[in-house]
Amino acid sequence: MIKKIIVYLPFIFFLNTDVYASENQSTVLITGSNRNIGFEFVKQFANKDWRVIATTRSLESADELIxxxxxxxxxIVEQLDITNDEHLQFLxxxxxxxPIDILLNNAAYTPRYLSSFRGINGVxxxxxxxxxxxNTIGTMKVIQTFIDNVEESNNGKIVNLSTKAASFEERPAIPMMYSYAMSKAAMNSMVKxxxxxxxxKNIIVIAISPGTVNxxxxxxxxxxxxxxxxxSKMMAVIDDLTMDHNGLFLDYEDGREIGW
Ligand SMILES: NC(=O)c1ccc[n+]([C@@H]2O[C@H](COP(=O)([O-])OP(=O)(O)OC[C@H]3O[C@@H](n4cnc5c(N)ncnc54)[C@H](OP(=O)(O)O)[C@@H]3O)[C@@H](O)[C@H]2O)c1
Structure with missing residues (x-):
């Protein structure tokens, strides 16, 4: 334990961990925000003057974010491995x-692993x-942890990054990404x-596809x-959400509905 504290002490010392929302400032909590889509969300929300609770699985791989x-x-940077109950309880x-105005479930185990491009016997x-x-249980736990905070907002939103690979209607008709697609389809079911x-509770919950992103x-x-x-296109879709969108799977491009 002491060893752990010593390792993390420099990070804890230099982190912005006590930033309170100023009056009328909205708050977003983002998971997996140290790189790629999550980090870009941090930058775009911060540029719009939102208070951003940017969570990251590991502080050691979050140099750019820090x-x-x-x-x-x-x-504010916080450590959050979404499968770690201690991290969740601490936060x-x-x-x-x-109040958390937007809970943005971005973190995922994404198919950079070789078996995702094999057939059924290679899964x-x-x-x-x-x-x-x-992707499924971790995302659910994040929602269980923070749903009361979202309810504290006057128009709270829970946004879950999904994928067309999980859509029965729009997935590519090729046998790949079994584990990823199955786990995201189960996450979609949780969203519904x-x-x-x-x-x-006057909260809007959606799944959203970010498109195929570089x-x-x-x-x-x-x-x-x-x-x-x-x-930036997802931000526009999220901004336009109303209670009519509650329980839908939407596309980043224009907010059109994607079939589950
Ligand atoms: N890129 C695409 O084309 C695409 C398409 C459809 C959907 N999506 C979805 O969009 C989201 C972001 O995609 P991306 O391409 O930016 O993903 P990515 O580059 O693989 O990044 C995934 C993020 O999730 C974090 N993460 C993984 N396991 C975690 C855990 N247990 N606890 C907390 N964080 C964890 C990673 O942290 P570490 O860096 O510490 O590993 C990283 O920050 C994902 O939900 C993905 O499924 C992406």
Whole structure:
């Protein structure tokens, strides 16, 4: 334990961990915000003067995020592995009774692992288990932890990054990404189920597809869109959400409905 504290002491010392919302300032909590889509959300919300609780699985792989937070007084960096109950409980206590206007579930175990491009006999059970642990159960735990904070907001939103790979109607008709698609389809099911509760609480919960985004080397050559384009379009969709969107799966591009 003491060893752990010594290792993290420099990070804790230099982090912006006590930034309170100024009057009328909205708050977003983002998971997986140290890189790619999550980090871009941090930057775009901070530029719009939101208070950003930017959470990251590990502080050691969050140099850029930590640097950004030091230059942006609205950004607070917190450690949150969404599968770690201690992290979740610590933040639940720390932010008790504070309104969170948008809870943005971005973190995921994404298919950069080889077995995601194999057929059924190549699907690795461990990768599948981990996909469910992070993408489905982890996302659910984040919502369980912070839903009271979202309810404290006058028009709270819970936004869950999904993928067309999980859509029965719009997925590519090729056998790949079993573990990822299964775990995100299960997450979508959680979103739909939750929407019947959030309807009573004046909270909007949605799943959103960010499109195919250039987050991996070579994806640009395959027609993927830039990260900033995906995020700025999702921001517009999120901004326009009303209670009519509660329980829907939406596209980043124009907010159109995607079939589950
Ligand atoms: N890129 C695309 O084309 C695309 C398409 C459809 C949907 N999406 C969805 O969009 C979201 C972001 O995608 P991306 O491409 O930016 O993903 P990415 O580059 O793989 O980044 C994933 C993020 O999730 C974090 N993460 C993984 N496990 C975690 C855990 N247990 N606890 C907390 N954080 C964890 C990672 O942290 P570490 O850096 O510490 O590992 C990283 O910050 C994901 O939900 C993904 O499924 C992306």
């Amino acid at each position: 640097k950004f937070s030091k230059e942006n007084k609205n950004v 639940k206590k720390k932010y008790k009774n504070e 690795e059970v461990d990768a599948t288990r981990k996909s469910f642990e992070v 189920t939750l929407s019947f509760e959030t309807a009573e 987050t991996t080397l070579g994806m640009g050559l395959m027609g993927a869109i830039d990260i900033d384009e995906s995020v």
